[in-house]
Amino acid sequence: MKPAKLFGRIAFYALVVAIVVFAVFPFYYAILTSVKSGQAMFEISYWPKSFDLANYIAVFREQPFALNLMNSIVVAVAVVAISLFLGVTAAYALGRINFRGRGVLLLTVLAVSMFPQVAVLSGMFELIRFFGIYNSLPGLVLSNLILTLPFTVWVLTTFMRELPKELEEAAFVDGATPWIVVRRVFLPLMWPALVTTGLLAFIAAWNEFLFALTFTLSNEMRTVPVAIALITGASQHELPWGNIMAASVIVTLPLVVLVLIFQRKIVSGLTAGAVKG
């Protein structure tokens, strides 16, 4: 190999290593911190020296963290289920049937995904109080739908439109109703798209912070992001960093595993939502 080419190779791999270290190091360091305890917490180390699960036990003992995890799971699963149900039915109408006003409706749905969350905050507050679901999980499910519904409808519509036209025609000739066509013909074909959009909706609901912070009051009703943000120590200047890092690792690990498993699907879902949009 010529020296210039060798130098190019080395520079390229140095860049690759730099990218990987920059991307992964903060999470690595969070794990490293979470298994330290006592005085070791305040001695900076780059490699693991001790292993102690005290922080993980403390997180569950010092606050209702198990309950917070449960809340996050319930809210995210409910949001995904509702979004997918409403998304599939709407996507059938928007993707497979020609009717006047379809373009305007699609643009409206897209416009909602541009809404800043604070723009609906006071109106949503009033709505949640009106329904009597302030400081409760249904209130969070309701408000989270504004984040997940638009892109669910959008991505599923794009997917449905690309399925061959002959699919439903045979079924209609046999006298099937639209509802049966959606359930028997389309649903079985849509699993890849449902997994992708469901996963993206789950992540959006799992990470949501502003609504969860504003529409809950008590420790027992909080979701995980709010619980982590509000972990405090004896005084304002003594944050229990070990507990915070342990909690952070607990909520992040499932997401990282999910994302690594569904890597390709997520990438295609993101690009379908953005590039084609």
Place this chain on the structure above:
Amino acid sequence: MSGRSALTRARVRAAWSFLAPMLIVLALVAGWPLVRTIYFSFTNANLSDLSNVKFIGFENYLAVYDGEWAGLLADGYWWRAVANTIRFTIVSIALETFLGFVVALVLNAEFYGRGLVRAAVLIPWAIPTIVSAKMWGWMLHDQFGIINDLLMRLDLISAPIAWTADPNIAMWAVILVDVWKTTPFMALLILAGLQMLPGDIYEAAYIDGVSPIRVFFKVTLPLVWPAVMVAVIFRALDAMRIFDLIYVLTSNTRETASMSIYARQQLVDFQEVGMGSAASTLLFLVIALFTIIAIFVGKVKLGQES
């Protein structure tokens, strides 16, 4: 053909009944709250009692009390929040686009371990914003943070820096964390654009002996630019409404407050729903205007191409 048109009519009816649930929910969680927020911005509403409000016109936006200007547009902190938001949006997106390009070009090359690198790059994107804010908050800690330790070991700084507390630096800390978290998204969108480019142009350029740098600026960049612009617009819409990261990382100080932070502070902390709604409405209008301009400019460009 009357049978077919009857079928078509039946299908259009079915379309609306399939759409109805989604449209009702969307109107309930998006349309109605937005209308109410805009309405509240013209009232003296207070969080403790939203049923008893008085219409006060534009007083939340601008008013004169005893010869002094008052209201949102006369509030220095509001303009500070606007400036912070604009600065954050422009700087973070410029950095994310540049670094996203670098990462996308690396991932587009064939090399041993590419799949692993792609997976590693996705990790920051998968981490919840609150968690990234806390993780970086710990790394940037002034006394026990690893970043200060690293920079001092490398002799780049002589004394620890209070990254998240120093008013002059805190915004840079916010930008750093946002760049870390969002560059993967940019890189993946740019990579998708790169992978759609036809290979034969590159072969031709290679045979003609054109330098790779020239190929990048003359061929690659112009061809992926539309995809990059779409990614930039999506990121800009997101950056302008930033809330979580700033709220957690720099704990609500005025030096880094964004428009969303300002609006929520008025609305919840000060209970001034009228004032907070006015700020929210302005943010909504800014984003709507930006979107319309982006769509308009995009359309005009598309027209020229075809």
